[in-house]
Amino acid sequence: xKRTTYLSxxxxxxxxxxxxxxxxxxxxxxxxxxxxxxxxxVPPGQYDEFYGFLSGGFSGQLGVYGIPSGxxxxxxxxxxxxxxxxxxxxxxxxxxxxxxxxFIPWDDTHHPDVSQTNGVLDGRWIFMxxxxxxxxARIDLTSxxxxxxxxxxxxxxxxxxxxxxxxxxxxxxxxxFSVPIPQRDMPIKDYKGNFKAxxxxxxxxxxxxxxxxxxxxxxxxxxYDLAHPGRDKSHGWIFITxxxxxxxxxxxxxxxxxxxxxxxxxxxxxxxxEYIKAGKFTTEATEYAHNIYNEETHTATSTIKKxxxxxxxxxxxxxxxxLPTPKSPHGCDVDPTGEYIVGNGKLSADLTVHSFTKMxxxxxxxxxxxxxxxxxxxxxxxxxxxxxxxxxxxxxxxxFDDKGNAYTTFFISSEVxxxxxxxxxxxxRKPTYYSPGHLSIPGGNSQKPWGKYLxxxxxxxxxxxxxxxxxxxxSAQLYDITxxxxxxxxxxxxxxxxxxxxxxxxxxxxxxxxKIYNLEENExxxxxxxxxxxxxxxxxxxxxVYMTMIRSHLNPDNIEGIKVGDKVYFHLTxxxxxxxxxxxxxxxxxxxxxxxxxxxxxxxxxxxxxxxxVWPFYCSDFCSALHQEMSGYIxxxxxxxxxxxxxxxxx
Amino acid sequence: MKTGIKSVAILFSLLLMAxxxxxxxxxxxxxxxxxxxxxxxxxAPADAGTPASERVDLTNKGVGPIQSVTLSPEIDQALAAxxxxxxxxxCMACHKPDKKFIGPAPKGILERRTPEWVMNMILxxxxxxxxxxxxxxxxxxxxxxxxxxxxLTEEQARAVLExxxxx
Numbered sequence: 001x002k003r004t005t006y007l008s009x010x011x012x013x014x015x016x017x018x019x020x021x022x023x024x025x026x027x028x029x030x031x032x033x034x035x036x037x038x039x040x041x042v043p044p045g046q047y048d049e050f051y052g053f054l055s056g057g058f059s060g061q062l063g064v065y066g067i068p069s070g071x072x073x074x075x076x077x078x079x080x081x082x083x084x085x086x087x088x089x090x091x092x093x094x095x096x097x098x099x100x101x102x103f104i105p106w107d108d109t110h111h112p113d114v115s116q117t118n119g120v121l122d123g124r125w126i127f128m129x130x131x132x133x134x135x136x137a138r139i140d141l142t143s144x145x146x147x148x149x150x151x152x153x154x155x156x157x158x159x160x161x162x163x164x165x166x167x168x169x170x171x172x173x174x175x176x177f178s179v180p181i182p183q184r185d186m187p188i189k190d191y192k193g194n195f196k197a198x199x200x201x202x203x204x205x206x207x208x209x210x211x212x213x214x215x216x217x218x219x220x221x222x223x224y225d226l227a228h229p230g231r232d233k234s235h236g237w238i239f240i241t242x243x244x245x246x247x248x249x250x251x252x253x254x255x256x257x258x259x260x261x262x263x264x265x266x267x268x269x270x271x272x273x274e275y276i277k278a279g280k281f282t283t284e285a286t287e288y289a290h291n292i293y294n295e296e297t298h299t300a301t302s303t304i305k306k307x308x309x310x311x312x313x314x315x316x317x318x319x320x321x322x323l324p325t326p327k328s329p330h331g332c333d334v335d336p337t338g339e340y341i342v343g344n345g346k347l348s349a350d351l352t353v354h355s356f357t358k359m360x361x362x363x364x365x366x367x368x369x370x371x372x373x374x375x376x377x378x379x380x381x382x383x384x385x386x387x388x389x390x391x392x393x394x395x396x397x398x399x400f401d402d403k404g405n406a407y408t409t410f411f412i413s414s415e416v417x418x419x420x421x422x423x424x425x426x427x428x429r430k431p432t433y434y435s436p437g438h439l440s441i442p443g444g445n446s447q448k449p450w451g452k453y454l455x456x457x458x459x460x461x462x463x464x465x466x467x468x469x470x471x472x473x474x475s476a477q478l479y480d481i482t483x484x485x486x487x488x489x490x491x492x493x494x495x496x497x498x499x500x501x502x503x504x505x506x507x508x509x510x511x512x513x514x515k516i517y518n519l520e521e522n523e524x525x526x527x528x529x530x531x532x533x534x535x536x537x538x539x540x541x542x543x544x545v546y547m548t549m550i551r552s553h554l555n556p557d558n559i560e561g562i563k564v565g566d567k568v569y570f571h572l573t574x575x576x577x578x579x580x581x582x583x584x585x586x587x588x589x590x591x592x593x594x595x596x597x598x599x600x601x602x603x604x605x606x607x608x609x610x611x612x613x614v615w616p617f618y619c620s621d622f623c624s625a626l627h628q629e630m631s632g633y634i635x636x637x638x639x640x641x642x643x644x645x646x647x648x649x650x651x
Numbered sequence: 652m653k654t655g656i657k658s659v660a661i662l663f664s665l666l667l668m669a670x671x672x673x674x675x676x677x678x679x680x681x682x683x684x685x686x687x688x689x690x691x692x693x694x695a696p697a698d699a700g701t702p703a704s705e706r707v708d709l710t711n712k713g714v715g716p717i718q719s720v721t722l723s724p725e726i727d728q729a730l731a732a733x734x735x736x737x738x739x740x741x742c743m744a745c746h747k748p749d750k751k752f753i754g755p756a757p758k759g760i761l762e763r764r765t766p767e768w769v770m771n772m773i774l775x776x777x778x779x780x781x782x783x784x785x786x787x788x789x790x791x792x793x794x795x796x797x798x799x800x801x802x803l804t805e806e807q808a809r810a811v812l813e814x815x816x817x818x
Binding site: 529531532548551552575576577578624625650 | 744752794795796800801
């Protein structure tokens with residue numbers, strides 16, 4: 001009896017510990033009853049099963065995470081300067097951020113999309129958009145560095161971007177904000193009929209990934225929000241949601257939500273290729289920057305291009321059709337078979353799903369319901385494939401698994417809903433914390449999903465983590481989707497605001513990951529690949545220091561004869577040829593950043609000596625037991641001094 | 652049953668700790684600053700006293716992929732020239748040909764070391780400084796600066812060895 005009381009008291013206490021543990025600021029924890037911890041735990045020294053590439057939103061960067069652990073592996077600088085890696089600060093990468101508006105140190109990025117072969121993720125490159133000053137970047141997945149950035153002319157608010165066709169033939173980028181094309185000085189109130197949009201097709205060289213702005217399709221002045229290239233049977237088409245078919249230019253919150261239906265634009269890009277071949281384009285003068293980082297010279301170049309080929313949608317039959325879709329659709333998602341096109345009408349009570357087969361039939365039999373600016377509008381009932389009835393409030397995005405299921409995020413009702421493609425029945429729903437935007441399933445936007453995990457990226461974090469003042473980290477939530485019911489496994493914080501994410505099986509990327517840059521292949525114009533080439537050259541007020549770095553010294557480490565008013569270029573070459581031995585370089589009073597030089601690489605930092613004195617420089621990345629010793633001095637003399645230029649190491 | 656209760660109690664206290672029960676950490680530290688107690692390598696070499704760089708050992712082949720090297724009586728000048736090229740790029744930052752720098756000078760190395768030892772040192776430095784008694788002593792003699800693995804191929808290392816014969 002006594003023993004039983006003791007036992008129940010203990011159990012009671014135990015239960016209260018559990019409760020107090022889980023009540024720390026949490027309203028809910030769907031993971032408690034399962035073995036969720038085991039399913040996201042990656043033991044020390046072991047690897048995650050997937051790479052997760054999460055857009056960094058208003059940070060402008062790309063976050064690389066291990067999935068399922070949610071561990072942050074790297075932040076790849078893309079559209080914003082990064083003093084940690086000197087991206088956009090060193091002389092080599094400054095051209096990457098050049099545009100026709102000048103040097104742009106920041107942008108807002110939304111949609112990373114992995115290259116595909118035959119509709120399957122192939123892990124070669126990631127393409128990602130800059131929303132504010134329209135650009136598309138290519139990130140190389142051997143170096144995990146930004147390899148190329150293409151500015152998009154005749155565009156504004158490059159939200160509808162960057163989406164990859166199923167053999168990476170094109171990366172497609174559409175305008176969210178319509179604007180006068182070409183840009184000109186005109187009254188805003190004359191928007192209607194005068195403002196236009198562009199859909200840009202960037203072709204991709206399959207050998208080196210280089211992009212080329214092949215052509216643009218000129219479209220009516222609606223807002224083109226998101227897109228999804230056709231898959232499999234619908235390969236050759238791309239589907240694009242529109243809103244603001246009202247063509248409102250003020251108080252859009254109200255004025256762009258008047259029409260009962262907006263459109264999904266179905267664009268036949270194979271037809272566009274035919275029109276290009278037949279010469280049905282006009283060549284327009286424009287300006288856009290094309291920036292490429294060269295892995296041999298370790299240097300980026302920026303070229304301003306002057307022309308673009310344009311196809312006019314209203315004049316070329318068979319190029320574009322409009323599919324009426326209820327209430328300002330946001331996400332536009334195509335299922336793995338390519339048959340169904342999901343319009344996530346963000347103000348609609350139902351999810352609208354169009355049928356590709358029915359669309360082709362409607363086109364063939366001319367089942368039109370009028371036209372908009374010369375573009376045929378197909379009859380809604382004739383293209384409708386199905387409706388998911390009352391699934392939730394505020395649908396935004398849908399992805400797919402490999403078992404014929406679809407998963408849609410609902411912003412207002414804050415949940416993920418699983419439904420069956422074809423029968424449109426709702427199978428499961430799970431809350432998210434809070435208000436998800438995009439979701440991602442590995443390969444969930446392609447022909448071949450790996451239906452193991454679902455990542456919901458939430459717009460609102462509130463009380464999910466320890467508070468950090470008014471500004472909170474963003475939050476992603478991982479679900480296991482292998483069973484009938486989704487299971488919430490974990491929350492993890494993310495950088496910036498993750499919009500879309502791509503998850504890729506690690507085996508597609510890990511074996512190809514670059515370890516070093518080969519010194520013998522270093523073609524940098526200011527490389528010092530031999531210690532015997534270490535030198536300093538003066539050309540008027542410009543001084544070039546050709547410096548090497550190896551564990552654990554900088555050569556030279558004593559420099560004299562520098563004067564106030566000089567412009568000093570430190571060209572640093574890391575002579576190491578071993579994996580994971582980068583060296584840093586920092587010099588007192590530098591107005592830019594440190595350098596972080598990978599083995600075999602050359603990078604350049606510009607320094608303006610402004611004060612007379614002896615100033616230290618040092619390696620800023622702990623490299624060996626003698627790292628603290630990896631430093632030197634530079635003597636700065638008055639402008640009129642006649643101290644000779646000299647340098648040395650251990651002399 | 653008793654054991655059951657005990658383990659529940661242990662679990663209980665573990666949970667309390669996991670739940671945020673903090674352990675007090677001891678602050679502060681102390682160091683004995685006696686200068687004479689420098690660490691001695693575990694196996695004191697027979698000729699301790701002679702710096703490792705001057706010691707002669709023509710039997711030790713080192714630890715690594717190279718088991719046997721045959722040197723031709725004549726120096727292969729073409730091979731040596733190739734070796735110099737690699738040496739200048741990959742090695743010179745730490746090894747001046749005839750003067751002690753970050754590491755020892757290679758001049759006359761084959762009078763003190765086997766060719767196998769030299770190549771294993773180039774190709775397998777991380778293991779050599781842990782397992783080879785000479786390499787271990789060299790690390791201490793040279794200020795604790797471990798030799799970097801520059802990932803030369805065996806061919807390149809062989810050429811560098813030939814270059815050393817010309818010094």
